[in-house]
Amino acid sequence: MGNEPPELVQKRLWVQGRKFRYEVNRLRLPNGVEGEWDCVRHPGGALAVPITPEGQLVLVRQYRFAAQGRLLEFPAGTVEGGEDPLTTIQRELQEETGYRAHTWRSLGEFFLAPGYSDEVIYAYLATDLAPLAHPPDQDADEDIAVVLLSPQALQAAIDRGEGVDAKTIASFFLARRFWGGADFKER
Template sequence: MSLGLEPPQLLKQCLFYAGRKFDFEVNRLRLPNQVEGQWECIRHPGGAMAVPITPEGQLVLVRQYRFAVQGRLLEFPAGTIEVDEEPFTTIQREIEEETGYSAKEWINLGKFPLAPGYSDEFIFAFLASDLEKLDIAPEQDDDEDIEVVLMTPDEFEKAVLDGEGIDAKSIAGYFMAKPFLSKLAG
């Protein structure tokens, strides 16, 4: 998918916050249609996610506490891309750390903007298959509270339709992976 980039003219930039995972800017811009105004933006290095499927056809997800929504969300494993790191390297690390699985087969599903109304973050999505359970327990970061959850694709779709707490990147990633899932289920 080509975005047909049309950068605005930057009239004035103020960086209000430089954080551990993202920066926050307020910019005075002139848009391609010549409208001028002030826009806020979260600058993010991007993320990588995987839709992992076991040889038995079960999806591997995590139920993770997210402070911003004050609750636990069901998500596919994902992580922030580190400086000078390729998205594929990011997700290989994250799937092992968050789920305790590694994958032998990978399909690059592409990338998509996560929340373009206020962020420049892109998510790089992968399908991970031929999973192997590692002999070690998942390794969580200090700020992570994660439980591994296995679901069939039908159970996942029902959870989405029932309005269970599932994040948008996981829903998007699942539907990008769906054409491949029936071919991979043992």
């Protein structure tokens, strides 16, 4: 068997939600076997690893219905139709945390859960932070608290399994690699 893709036999849309859609696809594999695969189609998300000049990480503690609790996360948001992911996260950082970053660096992109979703996260390092003079009001459907943590405190929370989501964990380790270590202090 080579690298040829499976053949799409049938696509059925089951649910069209506010931010994503759920499909069931019937595929014929290169070996002739047919089966059904479920997929959540998502426009993608953008995430910032914001670091203050003092080396503190800016996170949010946000209520997540699917997890039935509050998770510790880096600020993130859904990429709106046709929007550049950097534009998305620049807006989201301000809306969710009340900070603006003057320097942005791409950390790369990754699939969040490719076993059932095509969602890609575009991760950025956000530095040269400054608080906004007049932070915008949060969206009415968000329950968010801003949290400043040292990299060591976030690492400890991850090690203890304390409600830190996967995109935050992955981006934390990408940022450490790009930033050049664990202390995250401005150079």
